[in-house]
Amino acid sequence: MLIAQMTDIHIGFAPGEEPEELNHSRFRAALERLHEAPNRPDMLVLTGDITDHGDRESFATTVALLAGCPFPVWPMVGNHDSREGLLHAFPQVRAAEGGFVHYVLEQDGLRIVLLDTVEPGRHGGAFCEARKAWLTARLDEAPAAPTFIFMHHPPVVSGIDWMDPDPGEPWVRRFGAAVEGRGNVLAIHCGHLHRPLAARFRGIPLHVTPSIAPLVALDLRPTDPDRPDDRTLITTEPPSYALHRWDGATLATHYEVVSDWHVLARYSAHLQPMIREMFADRE
Numbered sequence: 001m002l003i004a005q006m007t008d009i010h011i012g013f014a015p016g017e018e019p020e021e022l023n024h025s026r027f028r029a030a031l032e033r034l035h036e037a038p039n040r041p042d043m044l045v046l047t048g049d050i051t052d053h054g055d056r057e058s059f060a061t062t063v064a065l066l067a068g069c070p071f072p073v074w075p076m077v078g079n080h081d082s083r084e085g086l087l088h089a090f091p092q093v094r095a096a097e098g099g100f101v102h103y104v105l106e107q108d109g110l111r112i113v114l115l116d117t118v119e120p121g122r123h124g125g126a127f128c129e130a131r132k133a134w135l136t137a138r139l140d141e142a143p144a145a146p147t148f149i150f151m152h153h154p155p156v157v158s159g160i161d162w163m164d165p166d167p168g169e170p171w172v173r174r175f176g177a178a179v180e181g182r183g184n185v186l187a188i189h190c191g192h193l194h195r196p197l198a199a200r201f202r203g204i205p206l207h208v209t210p211s212i213a214p215l216v217a218l219d220l221r222p223t224d225p226d227r228p229d230d231r232t233l234i235t236t237e238p239p240s241y242a243l244h245r246w247d248g249a250t251l252a253t254h255y256e257v258v259s260d261w262h263v264l265a266r267y268s269a270h271l272q273p274m275i276r277e278m279f280a281d282r283e
């Protein structure tokens with residue numbers, strides 16, 4: 001099974017202006033890879049900040065850009081979205097108790113948990129007692145099943161100071177308590193940071209998929225909120241998406257940067273000896 005993940009598309013950033021077309025074209029280019037690639041996914045997960053303002057019009061534009069996808073699309077909210085806008089645009093998703101947009105998918109023996117880490121009006125993450133209880137109940141339902149968690153906000157400190165949570169934030173501790181010691185949680189994949197990141201959280205591998213929208217600059221110096229220092233914040237680095245491959249035993253994650261390149265070698269008769277040799281090495 002192949003699960004594609006795209007995150008932080010930010011449709012509606014600047015309607016009618018050039019930066020808006022930039023996000024459309026970056027999203028279109030990434031989607032084209034899924035259509036034409038030899039790796040067509042079984043589903044596409046959108047891990048939040050699908051829109052920039054959460055309005056119905058931006059969600060409608062997103063749905064129009066997704067039209068023709070031959071695979072199901074499963075969205076979740078980011079801090080820039082609104083639950084109301086998302087639920088209106090994606091009728092395949094229903095709000096859970098408390099109005100949260102969190103749900104579980106099951107396919108090919110894998111449980112895929114999509115979380116809601118949004119608190120309206122707040123840039124950073126949120127994970128209240130109600131959501132902790134919901135996640136705990138879902139994990140308790142199948143404590144041995146291989147499980148994969150998607151959430152918008154990474155609960156770790158990346159070093160990109162202005163985007164980071166404080167490690168002691170209550171929502172991080174609450175989420176940590178819910179997943180601590182759960183050996184069946186194979187990985188946590190996030191968005192929000194607009195940069196690739198690999199880390200561990202309570203012993204669980206945690207990754208951030210880079211954004212479709214422009215990227216956050218890689219600058220690990222501390223940020224002083226009282227003193228602008230003209231550092232680069234956002235760049236035009238190309239968009240990326242993740243392709244998570246589950247074969248029933250291993251969950252392997254690939255990333256593709258959506259940009260132009262040239263083919264340097266093909267699997268031709270000329271290169272067949274090299275391929276044969278690589279297979280011969282297998283024991």
Ligand SMILES: [Fe+2]
Nearest residue numbers: 008049192194
């Ligand atoms: Fe974002």
Ligand SMILES: [Fe+2]
Nearest residue numbers: 049078079192
């Ligand atoms: Fe975000």
